[in-house]
Amino acid sequence: MRNSTTKSLLLGTLLSAIVLPLGAAQFDFYKLGRGASDFLPTNGIVVYNDIVSSNVDAGIFNGNLTFVKDGITATATATYNGNVAAVVQDRETNWTNTKGAGLGVYHLSKTTSDDNITVGESLTITFDRVVNLSSIGLRSDGHNFTSWVAGDEFLLNGVSTVLPDNVGFLNVNMTGSSFTFAFKGGEPLSAQFYLSSLTVSSVPDSGASIALFSAALLALGLMRRRR
Numbered sequence: 001m002r003n004s005t006t007k008s009l010l011l012g013t014l015l016s017a018i019v020l021p022l023g024a025a026q027f028d029f030y031k032l033g034r035g036a037s038d039f040l041p042t043n044g045i046v047v048y049n050d051i052v053s054s055n056v057d058a059g060i061f062n063g064n065l066t067f068v069k070d071g072i073t074a075t076a077t078a079t080y081n082g083n084v085a086a087v088v089q090d091r092e093t094n095w096t097n098t099k100g101a102g103l104g105v106y107h108l109s110k111t112t113s114d115d116n117i118t119v120g121e122s123l124t125i126t127f128d129r130v131v132n133l134s135s136i137g138l139r140s141d142g143h144n145f146t147s148w149v150a151g152d153e154f155l156l157n158g159v160s161t162v163l164p165d166n167v168g169f170l171n172v173n174m175t176g177s178s179f180t181f182a183f184k185g186g187e188p189l190s191a192q193f194y195l196s197s198l199t200v201s202s203v204p205d206s207g208a209s210i211a212l213f214s215a216a217l218l219a220l221g222l223m224r225r226r227r
Helices: 002-019 206-226
Strands: 024-028 045-047 050-052 065-069 072-080 083-089 103-106 121-140 153-156 159-162 169-183 193-202
Touching (some): 024 065, 103 121
Antiparallel strands (some): 045 050, 050 083, 065 072, 153 169
16 A cells, blocks of 8 residues: 555656646736836847847847746847847836837837837747747837727738737737747838737646656556565
């Protein structure tokens, strides 16, 4: 009975490690402008009171912004018409859950209006592991989610997707390590947007899961032989 109980506990522990999902990590890019409660990257420089991946005021457009939450690392990069551009985390003083900006793209110098995702621009978020993406927060050019025209669209991994007018977020179920958010050609300027947040959770590595399951079977086999 004692060996049976030990065996059951061992199997339960190992199987739990395989199937139990990890907690979700919330990347709130819109939180910049209030100080202590801001969500900040580990790199970047301050330009026009925003955090930018390169000195766009000097005409330099490259680099990335890296964010870490609950052990998950997200790296943001940008392009303009297929060429490397700069990433910006746009500031909103006294941001709230319904007011704020987020991540955008810079390809122009000496202008503060080029900080969202607009014509020819795309933003890519690359994680340090495979994740499940469950929610996407977006903000319009007015730092809200009420300035889009109904039916305005953007590209999510190359797929036309309606912007969440009057809602501000999309519930999705996507798995991968890289996600791209781009302005859709042919859309009006009202379809400009910022990436305000992402909710992700780690996807268990299949190799690690198989190794754990094999270890469980091996341990049970050894215990059976000892009996």
